Amino acid sequence: MIRLRSFAPRVALAMAVVVLLTSLLGAGWGWLRAQAALRQQLDLVLAAEAEGLLRDYETFGLRGLSEVAEITSRRPGPLLVLLQAADGRPIAGRLPAAPTVLRGFATWRQGEGEVPLRALGAVLPGGANLIVAADLSSVDRAATALAWTPPVAGGVAALVALGLGFLLASRLERRLAGISGAARAVMAGDLARRLPESGRGDEFDRLAVTINAMLARIETLVAEVRQVTDDVAHDLRSPLSRLRQRLEAALARARDPAADEAALEGAIGELDGILATFAALLRIARAEAGAGREGFAPVDLSALVAAVAEAYAPVAEEAGRALEAEVAPGQVIEGSAPLLRQAVANLLDNSLAHGEGRIRVRLRPGAALEVEDEGPGIPAEERQRVVRRFYRLDRSRGTPGTGLGLSLVAAVAGLHGGALSLGEGPGGKGLRATLALTPGERPAILKPSS
C-alpha cells in the first residue's frame, strides 16, 4: 500500500534522518561544552579546597596540615590530597602517579585505562608540595548525561515525522488514486468523466478544477470533430451515391455517343461539386487550426471590401437587387488577403442566394464588416446552427451552395482573432451578418460548428 516510491514517506524518512543526524551532532557538541563547563567548575572547587588547606597550614604548620590532609584524603569522595616533600617523598595523603613537584593545574591518568585526574599543586614556604586532585569520571558522566537529551528528543521527533509522513502518504495516495482512476476512465473513452473534488478548495482541488476544465474542452472538441466527421460522411455520401447511380445507369444503357457524353459530362460536373466541397472543408479545417497565420501581412481591408463589393454589384443588379457599399477608408489589419476576400464574398453570396431586397455592405472603423439584406433573415434559434458545416435552413435546401459558406466565414474570423455574429437587420427585418475582425469587437461569439 505505502511504498517507498511514494512521495510523502520519502520526505518523512528524509526528515527523520536529518532530525536524527542534527540531534547527534548536537549531542556531540553539547557533551564537549558540558564537559568544559564542568571541568571549570571542578577547577574552582580544587582551588577552594587548596586555599582551605593552605589556611590550615598557616594556622597549624606543616604537622597540622599533614593531619588534615590525611583525614581529607581518607574521606570518601572524589577529592584526593597529597602532601609531599621537596624530593617527592610523600608526607601525608595519597595520590597515585603524582609528579614530583606540581605547581598550578595539571591533568594526568593514574595508569593505563584508568580515569584521568585533575590536580592543583602549590609549593609551601618550607619546600613541601601540596597537591589537591579529583578524578574526572564524575564530570564526564555528568556531561554524558546532559548530552543524551538532544538525541533522545531527536529520535522521538524522527519517529513522529515518520508517522506523520506515512499518514500523509496514505491520504495523498487515496486522492491521487481518485484522480488517476478518473484519468484512466477518460482514456478508456468515458469523456464525460471528471476528476473528484474534495470541496476543500486546496491545491488538489484547484488542480482538479483546471484539469476538469481541460477535459470539458476536450469533450467539446471531440464532439465537434465527431459531428464534423458525421456531417462530412453524410453530405458527401449523397453526391457520391448520385454519381454512382448516374454512371451505373449510363453503363447499363445501350452505347450511344451523345448520351454517353452527356452522362460523362454530368458525372464530371457532380465530381467538381464534390471536389469544391472538399476544398472548402480543407480550407475551413486549416483556418480553424490556425494554419496560415504565419503568412499574415498587412491587408488594406477598405480596398479589399470595396473591390469585392464592386465585383458583386453587377451580379446583384442582374438579379434585380441593389448592392450599396459604405466603406470606411484606410482600414488596415494583419491578415490573409485571400481568406478575407473569400469571407466577404461568401457573405455576399449568402445574401444573394438566401436574402431579398437591397444588400448593404458596411465596413466600420475598427474593422467590423456588416452585410445586411431585407430577406426573411434567420430565426434566432437557428443562428448558432447555420454556422455549422453543411447546416442549411429548411427553406434554402433547394438553393445552390455547399452549406459551408458561413462556416468558412466564421473560421476566417476566428483565424483573425475576431468573430462572426448574426442578427436582425434594421427594423428587425432581414439578416445582418457582422464580421468583427479585431478581438475587441466581439458582440456575441459564434464559433464554427458549435
Add this chain to the structure above:
Amino acid sequence: MRILLIEDDAATADYVAGGLGEEGHVVDVARNGKDGLFLALNEPFDVIVTDRMLPGPDGLAILRALRASSITTPVLLLTALGEVDRRVEGLEAGADDYLAKPFAFSELRARIRALARRPAAQAEERELAVGDLRLDLLRRAAERGGRRVELLPTEFRLLEYMMRHPGAVLTRTMLLEKVWDFSFDPTTNVVDVHVSRLRRKLEAAGEAPMIRTVRGAGYVLGPAAPPGGAAPR
C-alpha cells in the same frame, strides 16, 4: 511548344503528357526533382509545369534555383487540393501561375497557352490592340473602331487581361484569379455577369462579336477567325 513536366505521380504524368502531346506539344517528363531541375537548367523549354511536392528538391526549390540562375521560363506550379492559400508563397517564389489538383485538363491547357503567350519581359506598353479594339493604358480608355467605350474600373481590368491574351481560351477560374484575385469559386456567377456586361459594351448593334464563349471552358477575346491571328505585337 516544348514543355517540361516534373511530376512524380505516374498516372497524372501520363495523363498530362498524353493530353499535351495530342495538342501537338513536345513534352519531356521528369519523375523527380533532381532530374527535373537538371533538365530545366540545361534544356530550353517554353513552359515548365512542376508539382509542388516532389522527391528530391521540391517544386518551390526548383523554382528558386531557376530564378537564381536567371532562367525566366514561365513556370506553372501544381499543388494539392486545399492548399490554395499557399498560392502567394508559390507566386513569391517566382511561379507564373498556380493550379490546384485535381484539375480539368482544359484548365491546364488554357493556362499553359496563356503562359506561353506572356511576353518574356513586359515592356512599358502604352496601348493594347486586338482587331479594331484599342485600349489606352495610360488614359485608361477603350475604343472600338473609333467609337469610345465607357468602362468601369473592373471592366477595364477584365478587358486589359483578355487583350493581353487574345485568341486564348481564358477559363472562369483564370479570370477570377487574375482580374479579381479570387482564389476560390464563388457560388454566384461573378465572371459571367461581368463578361456579358463587357460584351454588351464592346459589341454595339451591327458590330462583329469580340468575345466568344467556349462551352464548358471559358471565354476567348479576338476576331472570330483565325483565333490569335491579330496579336497586338
